[in-house]
Amino acid sequence: MLALVFLAALLQNTSALVEEGRKRMSEQAFAEAAALFEKAAEREPSSSRIHYYLGVSLMRLGRAEDAVPSLERAAALTPRANPAVAYELGTAYLQTGQLEDAERVLRRAKDRAPGETRIRLQLGWAYYQLVDGEKAQAEFRYVLEREPxxxxxxxxxxxxxxxxxxxxxxxxxxxxxxxxxxxxxxxxxxxxxxxxxxxxxxxxxxxxxxxxxxYPAGSVSAHNELGLIALREGDAETSARHFEVVLEADAGHRQATYNLSLLYRRLGRLGEAEAMRTRFESMKDDVIEDRSLSRASSKEPEP
Missing domain, CATH: 1.25.40.10 (Tetratricopeptide repeat domain)
Structure with missing residues (x-):
């Protein structure tokens, strides 16, 4: 009964909602924290602090796409550019593939807080994703000069x-x-x-x-690399086995599908080769080979 009374009182008090949400964040109970901040944001939609905490909670839950609107709102409601908000928003943009937006937000954050190494690190990664190797190197080296x-x-x-x-x-x-x-x-x-x-x-x-x-989490990538090595060595059987493991774990792996279509044909497995070719052609048109830049120059932070 006392717990229900406390909850009822909490829901009537925005400040209490925020403090309870922060407590849940410190306990890494991010789903509960997000629910509390969502309620608080309904009460105070003009609070950049609440939108920031909601965005951070969603980021920690791996929900970058859902976090973007909250973090954008937090940034819009902040009178002056805030490095903590910019860092989270830039990271969310990176995770959702909005690379130009990530670079823009993180570059502005760097201008405001040039010594913030975590911002410089993310900005460097944005440059890498944008195929600007020289700028990426400069950011990473800056970080390492200060944090070897x-x-x-x-x-x-x-x-x-x-x-x-x-x-x-x-x-x-x-x-x-x-x-x-x-x-x-x-x-x-x-x-x-x-x-x-x-x-x-x-x-x-x-x-x-x-x-x-x-490290089981890296097994798909490891099998893919082993398949590529065997392919370069001319060992079609071994290469095919590795790529088959990749597709068992990740049916949408385009590179493995493409390579298997070629390997099956080389091995005389023509029906399987045709099936793989058809499967490959139905997939999204992503880049197969790794990118090459040689063609181009705990405690949550306060908002």
Whole structure:
């Protein structure tokens, strides 16, 4: 009964809703926090603070698309550009593929708070996604000058260097990232790719096997890379087996589908080859190969 009385009182008090929402955020109960902030936003639609907290809660739930309107509203209601709001909004734009918007918001946030390394890191990633390798490198290097132990910055720098064709530099960056955080599966995948491109395929396979052994979340990407290595080595049977594993886990994987259509034909499995070709042609027209930039120059923050 007392709990019901408390809840009824809470729902009548916007400030209490916000404080309870923040408490739930600190407990990482983001779904409950979002529900409280939604109620508070209905009461005070002109509060940038409430819209910010709602957007952050939705982001932590992996709902970037839902978070964008709340964060846009928070930004619009803030008299002066706020780095905390801009960071979350820029990140939400990145996660929803709105790259130009992400770059615009994060660049303005950088101008207002040039020393904020998390903003510089996200801005660099926006530049990478926009195929502007030189600007991406500059942002990641700025972060690393101030935070040499930032594993994610080393990883992002490695991705950029690899895309620019700077394989030795990329290898160093990936190794540094893994030295700092062995759980960075993306860095291990990147390392495997660059050593494979350098002709050290056995070493690449060893790195990919480490992912399969210890990090199930990266198994699809690891099998895809192993399939590509086997394809380059002319081992059609092994390559096909890896790509088949990829499609079992991700039926919409376009690269694996395309490669299997070719491999099945090479192996004389013509019916399966035709089925894969048809399946591939029905898929969304995404880029198959990795991008190359060498063609182009805990406690939530207060809003």
């Amino acid at each position: 132990g930032n594993a994610l910055a080393h990883f992002y720098l490695g991705m950029t260097e690899a895309a620019l064709g700077k394989l030795e530099a990329a290898e160093r960056s990936f190794r540094e990232a893994l030295e700092l955080d062995k759980t960075l599966v993306g860095a291990r995948l990147g390392l495997a790719r660059v050593v494979s491109q350098s002709g050290r395929r056995d070493e690449a396979k060893s790195e990919l096997e480490k992912i399969l052994d210890s």
